[in-house]
């Protein structure tokens with residue numbers, strides 16, 4: 106669990122948002138580092154994880170989608186292409202530099218994505234706004250109380266029958282050094298699924314992503330779930 110109010114990978118930046126989660130910094134440096142790390146150490150598993158997230162989201166043209174902890178917006182760009190011009194994609198992250206970089210990428214690709222500085226524990230959106238909420242590699246940044254708060258917020262902003270997809274690293278006891286600090290909020294898939302069910306979601310499913318041999322990619326997985334629909338029907342997708 107993280108103890109201080111702000112956490113950064115590097116000193117020198119204060120985010121516009123305060124959270125007990127682990128805020129990352131760096132715009133293009135984050136992307137470059139992520140790309141190199143994924144190509145060399147993770148053997149493309151980071152990219153595969155995002156693609157699987159998009160598949161599991163079962164996106165439809167016109168969907169309203171929120172990406173929580175969007176970082177520099179790589180996933181949101183792909184999501185906007187899937188939901189088309191009738192759809193709307195919003196990405197939030199407490200990191201100012203991530204959001205600035207995400208906005209620049211969206212502008213470069215001429216995609217109308219709304220990137221905003223924000224935190225999962227206090228989503229600045231009206232009730233029942235989104236068809237789908239996504240989050241990749243973010244939940245392990247949060248202490249348990251923020252996960253609970255954040256999931257309650259996601260329930261609030263999802264439409265009845267709306268879908269949640271969370272992809273995250275899974276906790277490994279044997280991590281040491283920096284990895285221990287970085288993954289301090291990590292849970293096993295079943296712990297994460299239990300929190301999601303406790304938040305009131307239904308049809309909670311998990312899927313594990315196994316790292317390839319000779320890769321430094323840690324274990325990861327997906328939890329998919331629905332906000333229950335008042336009429337007891339899950340939205341047809």
Ligand SMILES: C[S@@+](CC[C@H](N)C(=O)[O-])C[C@H]1O[C@@H](n2cnc3c(N)ncnc32)[C@H](O)[C@@H]1O
Pocket residue numbers: 124125126127128129130173174175176177179180197198199200203223224225226240241242243246247251
């Ligand atoms: C490892 S990055 C993942 C970014 C992106 N989703 C991806 O897959 O590349 C985790 C992100 O979670 C963000 N984060 C940390 N605390 C948060 C909070 N309380 N609410 C929302 N996002 C948060 C960090 O700033 C960081 O950009």
